[in-house]
Structures are given as C-alpha cells and as structure tokens.
Amino acid sequence: MNRPQRPARWRARLAEMNPTFGRIVLPDDAQLDQDEEYADVEFDGKLRRFRLHDYSDLYAIRGLYETLIYDRLECCSPSRVVGLLEEVLVDFGADPAALRVVDVGAGNGMAGDELDALGVERIIGVDIVPAAREAALRDRPGVYDEYLIADLANLCEADEKRLRSARLNCLVTVGALGFGDIPPAAFTKALDMVGAGGWLAFNIRDGYLHDQDSSGFAKLVQSLGQRRIIQLQALQRYRHRVSVASEPLYYVAMVARKLRDLPDEIMERWVEQPSGHEKET
Numbered sequence: 101m102n103r104p105q106r107p108a109r110w111r112a113r114l115a116e117m118n119p120t121f122g123r124i125v126l127p128d129d130a131q132l133d134q135d136e137e138y139a140d141v142e143f144d145g146k147l148r149r150f151r152l153h154d155y156s157d158l159y160a161i162r163g164l165y166e167t168l169i170y171d172r173l174e175c176c177s178p179s180r181v182v183g184l185l186e187e188v189l190v191d192f193g194a195d196p197a198a199l200r201v202v203d204v205g206a207g208n209g210m211a212g213d214e215l216d217a218l219g220v221e222r223i224i225g226v227d228i229v230p231a232a233r234e235a236a237l238r239d240r241p242g243v244y245d246e247y248l249i250a251d252l253a254n255l256c257e258a259d260e261k262r263l264r265s266a267r268l269n270c271l272v273t274v275g276a277l278g279f280g281d282i283p284p285a286a287f288t289k290a291l292d293m294v295g296a297g298g299w300l301a302f303n304i305r306d307g308y309l310h311d312q313d314s315s316g317f318a319k320l321v322q323s324l325g326q327r328r329i330i331q332l333q334a335l336q337r338y339r340h341r342v343s344v345a346s347e348p349l350y351y352v353a354m355v356a357r358k359l360r361d362l363p364d365e366i367m368e369r370w371v372e373q374p375s376g377h378e379k380e381t
C-alpha cells in the first residue's frame with residue numbers, strides 16, 4: 101500500500117524566521133533526566149541558559165524552539181504522530197476534512213501545522229502557558245481556529261463549554277504527556293470531550309507504558325483498552341529525538357478510536373480523584 105509521507109514543515113517556517121540568537125551549546129552530560137536538560141544559547145556574545153522545559157522562555161524567542169528541539173535534537177514527533185493518524189484514516193477511508201481536532205499541549209503550533217497540512221476542518225489549540233499561544237499566532241498564523249489558555253486538569257466552566265460546543269471528533273497531543281506536563285487527569289478530561297467514534301493520536305515516552313510506570317499513564321491506557329472505551333489502531337515505537345548528550349530517546353506513537361463515552365467510574369477515578377490512580381490494579 102502506498103503510505104502517505106509527511107515533510108518536515110518546520111524547516112520552511114524556520115527559514116522565514118530570521119533568528120536573533122547565535123550558537124547553541126549543549127552539555128555533554130548523559131546523566132541529565134529529560135526534565136533537567138538545558139542548553140546555553142548565545143545572544144550578543146553572551147551565553148544564556150534555558151531549561152528545555154522552560155517553555156515560556158523558549159517560545160518567546162522566535163525560532164529557538166524549532167532550532168533547539170527540532171534541528172539540533174532532531175525531534176520528529178509532530179510529523180510522526182500526525183503521519184500515523186493519516187495512515188489510519190487512509191486505511192479506514194475516513195476523510196481528514198471532517199476532523200474537528202483539539203491539539204492538547206499545542207505549544208507554538210508544531211503539531212497544529214501538520215494537522216493544518218492534513219486538511220482537517222478545525223483545530224483548537226490548548227496550552228497552559230500564554231507564551232505558547234502568542235508564539236503560535238506569531239509564527240503560524242491561520243493554523244488554529246481557536247487557541248485556549250487553560251489547564252485541562254482544572255478547566256473552567258466557560259472553556260469546557262467552549263470545547264464541548266466545538267463537537268470535537270479528534271484529540272491530538274504531541275510531546276506533552278508526562279514529565280510534569282500533562283497529567284493523566286488532563287488527558288482523560290480531553291478524551292471525555294471527544295465524541296464517540298472520534299480519533300485519538302498521541303505519543304508518550306516508552307517507559308510510561310511499562311507495567312512499572314508510576315505516572316498512571318500505563319494503567320489509564322490499559323484500562324481504556326480493556327473496557328473497550330478506546331480501540332488501538334496503530335502503535336509505533338520510534339526515536340522521538342536525541343538527548344542533549346546525543347542519546348536516542350524512544351517514544352511510542354499511538355492512534356486509537358474512541359468507541360464510547362467515558363463511563364462515570366473512569367471520570368471519578370482519573371479526573372475527579374486522580375491522586376488515587378496508583379491504587380488501581
């Protein structure tokens with residue numbers, strides 16, 4: 101079968117950005133955890149340190165996120181996850197133009213850009229930091245139909261109403277689950293807002309799906325599958341990016357279909373009392 105191929109769209113965007121920074125110096129420290137990684141970036145001859153997870157600081161500087169994460173650290177996840185979604189849609193004969201997508205942890209719009217190229221009907225971005233929205237509107241104008249600043253784990257009534265009225269039929273989240281970013285409660289809440297029959301496409305560090313995982317994601321995904329709330333359609337383990345010390349970081353991309361609405365016991369367990377998740381067997 102002729103599989104669709106997705107190009108690295110960010111390269112063309114970056115070429116238009118005229119970055120204001122110079123060298124990027126990466127620490128040669130293989131011991132750093134993923135949420136401890138940093139880079140030193142040169143501005144006017146001086147180095148300034150950025151933690152890779154200080155998203156607001158990175159998004160504020162045009163082209164820095166793309167240069168650091170996508171060029172230097174070779175991240176491929178937005179095109180990988182959206183590409184896998186596209187493959188499944190082709191297999192099912194489903195029309196991307198009918199998708200109303202919520203892009204959770206949308207950041208400066210890398211995944212939104214891929215979804216836009218796929219030709220979906222509507223994209224709503226959600227991120228917790230205002231700098232993400234500012235960067236997405238600055239660097240990728242026209243990609244998002246709406247972009248909400250919200251924490252899905254503590255969604256206000258107005259934002260929930262807004263998202264529900266969009267009649268979402270697809271949830272995409274790229275590079276945003278775990279590591280102090282989006283917790284299982286926020287992911288479950290987002291899934292609850294997608295209609296039955298809708299699509300789910302996301303990636304996650306491979307360790308988060310192991311039995312020993314303590315974040316809750318392994319149990320949540322297992323539980324959703326076992327109760328036939330979602331049905332897995334495609335799974336791919338791949339190199340998400342390299343670490344600052346050039347070690348490969350492997351993630352799993354998954355595409356699933358939401359078969360039915362989330363039952364009360366799932367909402368109670370994962371959204372209303374999320375601290376109890378480690379007790380589930």
Ligand SMILES: C[S@@+](CC[C@H](N)C(=O)[O-])C[C@H]1O[C@@H](n2cnc3c(N)ncnc32)[C@H](O)[C@@H]1O
Pocket residue numbers: 155177178204205206207208209210211226227228229232250251252253273274275276280281282283286
């Ligand atoms: C690694 S970035 C990924 C951005 C983008 N999806 C990409 O692939 O380039 C993770 C994003 O998740 C956002 N985030 C973290 N916790 C969140 C939460 N509880 N609700 C919404 N967004 C959150 C962060 O602000 C950040 O922009």
